[in-house]
Amino acid sequence: MCAYVEMRGMTEKEKLIYAAKARVIKALAHPTRLWMVERLADGERCVCEFADDVDADFSTVSKHLALLRQAGIVEDEKRGKQVFYRLKVPCVIKFMSCVEAVIESQAKEQSALLK
Amino acid sequence: MCAYVEMRGMTEKEKLIYAAKARVIKALAHPTRLWMVERLADGERCVCEFADDVDADFSTVSKHLALLRQAGIVEDEKRGKQVFYRLKVPCVIKFMSCVEAVIESQAKEQSALLK
DNA sequence: TGCACACATGGCAAAATAACCCTATATATA
DNA sequence: TATATATAGGGTTATTTTGCCATGTGTGCA
Numbered sequence: 409m410c411a412y413v414e415m416r417g418m419t420e421k422e423k424l425i426y427a428a429k430a431r432v433i434k435a436l437a438h439p440t441r442l443w444m445v446e447r448l449a450d451g452e453r454c455v456c457e458f459a460d461d462v463d464a465d466f467s468t469v470s471k472h473l474a475l476l477r478q479a480g481i482v483e484d485e486k487r488g489k490q491v492f493y494r495l496k497v498p499c500v501i502k503f504m505s506c507v508e509a510v511i512e513s514q515a516k517e518q519s520a521l522l523k
Numbered sequence: 524m525c526a527y528v529e530m531r532g533m534t535e536k537e538k539l540i541y542a543a544k545a546r547v548i549k550a551l552a553h554p555t556r557l558w559m560v561e562r563l564a565d566g567e568r569c570v571c572e573f574a575d576d577v578d579a580d581f582s583t584v585s586k587h588l589a590l591l592r593q594a595g596i597v598e599d600e601k602r603g604k605q606v607f608y609r610l611k612v613p614c615v616i617k618f619m620s621c622v623e624a625v626i627e628s629q630a631k632e633q634s635a636l637l638k
Numbered sequence: 639t640g641c642a643c644a645c646a647t648g649g650c651a652a653a654a655t656a657a658c659c660c661t662a663t664a665t666a667t668a
Numbered sequence: 669t670a671t672a673t674a675t676a677g678g679g680t681t682a683t684t685t686t687g688c689c690a691t692g693t694g695t696g697c698a
Contacts, residue, residue, distance in 0.1 A: 410574075417575070418558055418576055432622050433551050437548040438545055439542045460525070464658090467675085480629035489664080490665095503618040507547045510595045511595065549685095571645085579687070579688090580688055582646075584645095585646060586647085586687085605644060
């Protein structure tokens with residue numbers, strides 16, 4: 409322990425809150441799920457559309473979408489034989505530009521090293 | 524496969540991009556790391572401050588911070604015996620309000636079920 | 639010079655995740 | 669009603685992540 413004044417431990421309530429937040433973010437932390445979320449920014453899509461586009465088993469795609477639904481990021485609606493998914497809280501899309509900023513900052517650093 | 528017109532598979536380049544994005548988001552997808560990132564919004568902190576606050580081994584805290592650094596989210600600076608961490612791309616903080624919105628949306632739904 | 643502190647890192651075991659295959663369910667359609 | 673289609677969910681295995689311990693490194697101080 410270091411000799412510091414202002415100590416502020418993580419309370420029990422905070423632990424629960426941050427676990428919940430991490431759970432939402434974790435749902436976005438997968439290439440396929442991230443891609444699907446960004447596609448949903450353009451409007452709803454059914455599972456089979458994703459299954460065609462993504463190079464993965466149908467059941468894998470279905471499970472990814474289920475995970476996003478459980479996290480509260482998307483919602484689904486069954487119409488006929490198909491199930492359509494759409495963004496429930498569209499603000500998640502806005503975050504992507506920041507993620508890109510992180511990557512660009514990294515890239516800039518990397519290229520600076522080569523000089 | 525369903526009978527749909529507009530099919531747009533994930534290109535190889537997109538796979539790389541989304542893997543990179545997911546890597547950044549994954550760095551945030553942990554309760555302890557998330558908590559540390561939010562604390563850093565108030566200014567830099569040294570590792571030992573976190574170690575005092577977080578209920579985990581010192582080495583665990585150090586590894587979490589290393590992971591955030593490798594993801595390009597924080598940067599560190601050694602001053603004397605201590606290493607100080609600070610946010611490198613502060614926009615990540617703005618995302619938190621959206622994550623909270625997701626959780627509130629979920630909570631609202633849950634309580635609606637009880638009526 | 640030697641010691642104590644602040645961190646980082648390698649190794650390891652447990653836990654969580656991911657992706658496949660297979661089966662079950664619901665809905666349109668013949 | 670039988671059948672094909674669209675999707676969900678269980679089971680299993682491989683991979684990744686997590687967190688602790690032990691150890692190594694650098695820095696200030698006695």
